[in-house]
Every structure is written in C-alpha cells, then in structure tokens.
Amino acid sequence: MVTRRMQLGPNQAIRFDAVRGATVPVVSNVMARREAIATSLGVPMDDLLPTLAAREAQTQPLLTVASAPVQEVVMTDAIEVSRALPQIVHSPLDGGPYISAGIFIAKHPDTGVYNASWNRTQIVGGDHLRVRMMAPQHLGQYHEIAERQGKGVPAACIIGAPPSLMLAASSKVPIESDELLVAGGWQGEPLRVVPAVSIPLLVPADAEMVIEGEIVPFVREDEGPFGEFMDAYVDVGKNHVFKVTAITQRRDPVYHVIIAGTPEDLNLLSMMLDVEVYKAVSKFAKVRDIGSPGQILGCVVSIERKSDTDMKAAMKAALDAHRWMKFVVMVNEDVNPHDANDVMWAIHTRFTPDKGVLHFPGVQGFSRVEGTHVGKMALDATYPPHLEPEFRRRQFPDLGKIRLEDYLG
Ligand SMILES: Cc1cc2nc3c(=O)[nH]c(=O)nc-3n(C[C@H](O)[C@H](O)[C@H](O)COP(=O)(O)O)c2cc1C
CATH class of the missing domain: 2.30.110.10 (Electron Transport, Fmn-binding Protein; Chain A)
Structure with a gap:
C-alpha cells in the first residue's frame, strides 16, 4: 500500500527497514523511472534508447x-x-x-x-x-x-x-x-x-x-x-x-519486491519493448524518443518527420517490432511521448482519421484470454513538413521566468 501511494507521486524508490516478520529490509519502486535505468548504466537520458539498442550487440x-x-x-x-x-x-x-x-x-x-x-x-x-x-x-x-x-x-x-x-x-x-x-x-x-x-x-x-x-x-x-x-x-x-x-x-541483503502492473514493472518492460520499436522504426525515420504512457501493449513514437518519411512503413515497423505491440501513435518531435495529455493533444490537433489509420485485422497480440487483443492499429498524429506554418506549435519562451506572486495582489 505504501509503495502504491508513493507511485502516485513522487514515485521514488522506497526502503522499508522494519517489515513484520522479516529479518532484512525490503526495497521497492527502485526501477520505476527511466532516469533510474539511465543512471544505473551511466548513460545520459537522451541517449538511452540508441545506447541500449547498440549495446545489445556488444556482448561481454x-x-x-x-x-x-x-x-x-x-x-x-x-x-x-x-x-x-x-x-x-x-x-x-x-x-x-x-x-x-x-x-x-x-x-x-x-x-x-x-x-x-x-x-x-x-x-x-x-x-x-x-x-x-x-x-x-x-x-x-x-x-x-x-x-x-x-x-x-x-x-x-x-x-x-x-x-x-x-x-x-x-x-x-x-x-x-x-x-x-x-x-x-x-x-x-x-x-x-x-x-x-x-x-x-x-x-x-x-x-x-x-x-x-x-x-x-x-x-x-x-x-x-x-x-x-x-x-x-x-x-x-x-x-x-x-x-x-x-x-x-x-551478510546484510536487501530484499526487492515489484508490484505487478505498477510503474516499476511497467517501466522495465516498456523500456525493453521500446528498444525493439526503436530498432525497427529507425530504419524508416529519425526517432527522437519513445514512451508508453498508461500500459505496455502499445507505445508512442516521437519522430523528426521529413518530407520523404514513409509514415505507413514506419507505423508498420513499430507494430511488427513485437507481438504485444497492438496500438501505436506516431507524433512529431515537439510532442512528449511519455505524457498522455500531450499525446492526446497531438491526436486531437494533428490526426486525420480518413488518412492516418493503419489497421491490421486478425493479428494476434498478447494472448491470455481467447479472442482478446486481436488486430493491430497505428495512428499517424504527425503533420508533414510542408504544413509547418499551419501546425508549428505556439511557444511562450519566457514562461519559466514568470513569478505569479509578482502579479497577484
Ligand atoms: C516484475 C516482473 C514480473 C514478471 N513476471 C512474469 C511471470 O510471472 N511470468 C511470465 O511469463 N512473464 C513475467 N514477466 C515478463 C517477462 O519477464 C518478460 O516477458 C521477459 O521478456 C521474458 O523473458 P524471455 O523473453 O527470455 O522469455 C515479468 C516481468 C516483470 C518486469
């Protein structure tokens, strides 16, 4: 319960020194953030996906x-x-x-x-x-x-x-x-x-x-x-x-627990699924980042879309990257793929249903209950470069400098 509460915010690692009946401390939520993975490997956050993709072949x-x-x-x-x-x-x-x-x-x-x-x-x-x-x-x-x-x-x-x-x-x-x-x-x-x-x-x-x-x-x-x-x-x-x-x-061990389906579990699994998607989509587009807000049976791929980017090929590559990948959203590089609100913003403002859906009926994804997770779908929520003047996102450059107390009575 305490770990679940911690995961609602600030979502940090937590150590319990006195657990009833236990002779050793218990830790949880250790790998709940991508930053924890990056730090533990000594890799900058921006380089995490490309580094993990490249190092997989550099076995030791x-x-x-x-x-x-x-x-x-x-x-x-x-x-x-x-x-x-x-x-x-x-x-x-x-x-x-x-x-x-x-x-x-x-x-x-x-x-x-x-x-x-x-x-x-x-x-x-x-x-x-x-x-x-x-x-x-x-x-x-x-x-x-x-x-x-x-x-x-x-x-x-x-x-x-x-x-x-x-x-x-x-x-x-x-x-x-x-x-x-x-x-x-x-x-x-x-x-x-x-x-x-x-x-x-x-x-x-x-x-x-x-x-x-x-x-x-x-x-x-x-x-x-x-x-x-x-x-x-x-x-x-x-x-x-x-x-x-x-x-x-x-002599003095700590005992690690992970609550299934909560940030630590989902972060570990989505990180490695996203590496598979990164390798696949990079053949067709420059990938800026990939996130899996909410769950891991889909992901959001943020790309630098060029005039010649083949969006259908990129979307298909993402869906094909792993059997569990049933729902993919492609967004431009100015959208945060880890932020579900930002992704929904991109779907509302940049996705055109008549042109932007790629659907593969009948393909079995994650399987546990017969007849569920069948079919795969990707949404193109990017805009092409020639529409930049209409779609470029408004910026408020000095927003971070504003102190509300300077203005409110
Ligand atoms: C905390 C945690 C618990 C997991 N428990 C199970 C499990 O009980 N059974 C299972 O099949 N997969 C479980 N998984 C998922 C597998 O570890 C994952 O699918 C992994 O890729 C399987 O390894 P393999 O590809 O070498 O078979 C778990 C993942 C995490 C992060």
Missing part, C-alpha cells in the same frame, strides 16, 4: 570470480523459504506470499545458452515454490526441451540483481542470445559471476540473494490467484514447481 564475456558477496551466507540444510525470505502479499486477493522480483536464470538444456526472465513465484513452504513460466516464454521452452529428455532444469532465482540483468530479464532478445553476455553488453563491462553452491550454474556475484534449485519435471500445481500486470487477477492455474537446494545471500 563473463568474469568468473572465486568468492562473491552473494555467497557471504550459505544455507543448504533444512531449507524453509517462508522463514528465509520476507513474506509479502502484494494484492488483497493474492493466493499468499510471493517472490515478485525474482529473476530466473537457467541454461538451455542442449546449447548451454543462458536465459534470464522475471517469474512470479508463490511461496508454499519448506523448499517448495511454484513458478509461472509458460512457453512461449523462453524458460518455459527450456523446460519443455528438458522434459522431453526426462529431466528438470537447474535454475536460480536472483533477487537484487545488477540493473543490466534486470534489463536482460525484461528484454525481448531472441532465444539464441545468451542473456548474461547481453547483460554485460548493456552495462558496458563483463557481468561478474560465481559458480552456484548446489547446482551446475553460474550466478551473478553481486546480487543480494540467490535461491538455487531445480524446476522439476512432469509436475504442475495450482498457483495463484495473483494480481497481474494488467491490473486484474490471474486465476488459479497449473504451473511449475521449483525445489530449492540452497539459498545464498550477502
């Missing part, structure tokens, strides 16, 4: 260290997750406490390529957790391959990961890409890793906590309900089981 090898902060404390016997971790219930009707900011890393059963993804995880008790990780999510695909070979997937749930790994876990890089190497690319230096203590896996050396174990084969259990990223509850469903073999942590 892993740096394996012999001893690591995340293994200062090691627990392997009589594991009781409900005592080892804070028991946080995130939404009123959730089916109990969840790990909500856990990044699962695992190796592809055949190629050994590492995947990273966020997976909500229900705490059952003892060494028993339940994980939401269905294919087409890559971890679900790894598990399907392993099950065909009659085995489970050794995996680690990382809490308080380096920011670059948080981005990798949110990213839409292809299944063939090794997401630990990509994380190195995004942070501009190798990711420090250490061998896990109970499974054949490398884990991030500088995380706060690591829960090691196996996603067991051929078992599914009722998991949920859980208040999810579209602000509804996902009902109880059959999901995977994770058997914990070790918990390692720093």
